[in-house]
Amino acid sequence: MxxxxxxxxxxxxxxxxxxxxxxxxxxxxxxxxxxxxxxxxxxxxxxxxxxxxxxxxxxxxxxxxxxxxxxxxxxxxxxxxxxxxxxxxxxxxxxxxxxxxxxxxxxxxxxxxxxxxxxxxxxxxxxxxxxxxxxxxxxxxxxxxxxxxxxxxxxxxxxxxxxxxxxxxxxxxxxxxxxxxxxxxxxxxxxxxxxxxxxxxxxxxxxxxxxxxxxxxxxxxxxxxxxxxxxxxxxxxxxxxxxxxxxxxxxxxxxxxxxxxxxxxxxxxxxxxxxxxYGYIRPAYAEPIDLTTNSKQHSLDDEDFKFGENAIVKTHQIFAKTFYSVGFINHRPVLPGHVLVSPLRPVTKRLSELNNDEIFDLFQLVQKVQKAIETIYQAEASTIAIQDGKDAGQSIEHLHVHILPRKKTDFGGNIDKIYQQLEQHDELDNPFNLRLLTNDEMNQQCKVLRSYF
CATH class of the missing domain: 3.60.110.10 (Carbon-nitrogen hydrolase)
Incomplete structure (x- = not known):
């Protein structure tokens, strides 16, 4: 029975x-x-x-x-x-x-x-x-x-x-x-x-x-x-x-x-x-595709992502999600196409806290995102950076990888200026006068990026 x-x-x-x-x-x-x-x-x-x-x-x-x-x-x-x-x-x-x-x-x-x-x-x-x-x-x-x-x-x-x-x-x-x-x-x-x-x-x-x-x-x-x-x-x-x-x-x-x-x-x-x-096997995480509409059966719009202790990444910012990681639009980009990839596990502050599965998954998603943004922004190079801890410039205590498509004309040719901007781009006084993206702008960027995942 x-x-x-x-x-x-x-x-x-x-x-x-x-x-x-x-x-x-x-x-x-x-x-x-x-x-x-x-x-x-x-x-x-x-x-x-x-x-x-x-x-x-x-x-x-x-x-x-x-x-x-x-x-x-x-x-x-x-x-x-x-x-x-x-x-x-x-x-x-x-x-x-x-x-x-x-x-x-x-x-x-x-x-x-x-x-x-x-x-x-x-x-x-x-x-x-x-x-x-x-x-x-x-x-x-x-x-x-x-x-x-x-x-x-x-x-x-x-x-x-x-x-x-x-x-x-x-x-x-x-x-x-x-x-x-x-x-x-x-x-x-x-x-x-x-x-x-x-x-x-x-x-x-x-x-x-x-x-x-x-x-x-x-x-x-x-x-x-x-x-x-x-x-x-x-x-x-x-x-x-x-x-x-x-x-x-x-x-x-x-x-x-x-x-x-x-x-x-x-x-x-x-x-x-x-x-x-002997190698990592990634957990299955893909959502089924409805070929009649060419869309995922389940949407990324199902839930927000808690980023650090207090920040919330809204669904209109999220363009990719795996079993362990999430990719989302940076609300205050240093350069066009500046996005972030982060572990999904709540309040994971440092790279050393990730287990083997999470490390592999995180960097595999980073690689996919890099390829996508270089294609979208017609770039042949990227800056990929981690500020691993507060003393390294981490503004939100949740591990995140910055991915930015790069061109030799960035910052008037002073391409290394990126590191100073990354360190200070989220400070309250906004020393570089970086503009916050509107919800509509993030929605539009997400729509384009989601087509790559």
């Missing part, structure tokens, strides 16, 4: 073919049956919409996210009051020279609303005797690892099929707070027999997350067959549910949040890691 600390989920196995209506009717029946047995969320495999016998037919039958296939599942989720993971839509993007389709993993809430979208970043290219599946011929790769959305089964790390072979991908999701990882798949039979179970259990053990892997099974057409064996694995690596039949079906398991906590306490691998020895 489900309790506050347990949630029942269903993993679905399909044999998708070219006919979308037939595929939907089979999936609908399985989802309804799982709902009747208490599942609060159901996970569908990659290619839940269709599997066509040719690249040409696949390309012709792709749909946008707001197309009829997803709309049918949105209505189903709403009618059943049930969350759905749609494991891999053949998504037609906006018109461009690249006509290939995205492979989109979509999360719907119980009201039928789209909560998150992940586009597969690792494309599977297999060309061996007897099996040829070169995904890059008809699929466009995504470009971001998406921040895990909150669902009834915890924070959900979203992947697709071939992503399961990349442990760094899973660790990125786990570091972003994932409780469960989802790998909707369509494994070939040779790779499935050799690696499927091993990969899924490995990802669960190393991340200490539940893993759910919906699967395609059987013959889709004369050219293509899938391995099946949809399963759910617990964070200790134990298989909780598996579909061994070579036909469509579903299996159920409970996500136990108390057990998840127990496993992580029993074996504290996250605190024992030493990224300074």
């Amino acid at each position: 489900e309790t506050a600390n347990k949630t029942k989920i269903a993993v679905i196995q399909l044999t998708s073919k070219q006919n979308k209506d037939d595929n939907f009717q089979i999936a609908e029946k399985l989802i309804k049956s799982a709902k009747d047995e208490g599942a609060r969320m159901a996970f569908l495999p990659e290619c839940f919409d269709m599997i066509c016998p040719s690249k040409k037919l696949t390309m012709e039958n792709g749909e946008p996210i707001n197309g009829p296939t997803v709309q049918r599942y949105q209505e189903l989720a709403k009618n059943l009051n049930m969350w759905l993971s749609l494991g891999g839509l053949h998504e037609k993007g906006p018109e461009s020279e690249d006509k290939r389709l995205f492979n989109a993993h979509i999360i719907l809430n119980k009201d039928g609303q789209i909560v998150s979208i992940y586009r597969k970043v690792h494309l599977f290219n297999l060309d061996i005797p007897g099996t040829r599946l070169v995904e890059s011929e008809f699929s466009r790769p995504g470009t971001e690892v998406i921040k895990p959305p909150v669902t009834p089964c915890g924070r959900l790390g979203m992947g697709i099929c071939y992503d399961v072979r990349f442990p760094e991908f899973a660790i990125s999701l786990a570091k972003a707070g994932a409780d469960i990882l989802s790998y909707p798949s369509s494994f070939t039979i040779p790779t499935g027999k050799a690696h499927w179970e091993i990969l899924l259990r490995s990802r669960a053990i190393e991340t200490q997350c539940y893993v759910v892997a919906a699967a395609q099974v059987g013959a889709h057409n004369e050219k293509r067959k899938s391995y099946g064996h949809a399963m759910i694995v617990d964070p200790w690596g134990k298989i909780l549910a598996e579909i061994n039949d070579e036909k469509p079906g579903y299996a159920l398991a409970e996500i136990d949040f108390d057990y998840l906590k127990e496993v992580r306490q029993r074996l504290p691998v996250w605190t024992d890691r030493k990224p300074e020895l």
Whole structure:
């Protein structure tokens, strides 16, 4: 029986073919049956919409996210009051020279609303005797690892099929707070027999997350067959549910949040890691993009940023945000394009206070911001400066990096004057008569900069 600390989920196995209506009717029946047995969320495999016998037919039958296939599942989720993971839509993007389709993993809430979208970043290219599946011929790769959305089964790390072979991908999701990882798949039979179970259990053990892997099974057409064996694995690596039949079906398991906590306490691998020895993996922080509007699903306008003890950076100043860092417009710039990057952690005064993850993230964002402002302001150089402590000229006790696009004509050619100006630019008497930007000016600058992130 489900309790506050347990949630029942269903993993679905399909044999998708070219006919979308037939595929939907089979999936609908399985989802309804799982709902009747208490599942609060159901996970569908990659290619839940269709599997066509040719690249040409696949390309012709792709749909946008707001197309009829997803709309049918949105209505189903709403009618059943049930969350759905749609494991891999053949998504037609906006018109461009690249006509290939995205492979989109979509999360719907119980009201039928789209909560998150992940586009597969690792494309599977297999060309061996007897099996040829070169995904890059008809699929466009995504470009971001998406921040895990909150669902009834915890924070959900979203992947697709071939992503399961990349442990760094899973660790990125786990570091972003994932409780469960989802790998909707369509494994070939040779790779499935050799690696499927091993990969899924490995990802669960190393991340200490539940893993759910919906699967395609059987013959889709004369050219293509899938391995099946949809399963759910617990964070200790134990298989909780598996579909061994070579036909469509579903299996159920409970996500136990108390057990998840127990496993992580029993074996504290996250605190024992030493990224300074073998490299840093950034937590997933990207927000999903709605390609119909070319905008982030969630806005940077959600919240202000507390800068130091008393200052507040308003949302109209913020142009970039990662898991650990934030980029914002300097309200009193020394030069046009003068911006700041700072750690998000409240009142982080000195560089020495940052942990390894925060250091890497901060300077990676600094590099991205530098490239953006040099492009916008047509500069070929930048000043990047940190006043690390009050005696170094830090005016607000919160670590921040100054980034300014530079030209040889700055300050009448006296380019080193920048350091004196930086030291005194925020003093109350404003010795250099630097002008405060208006809200409209900061809004406009943010709008331009946000397009680079």
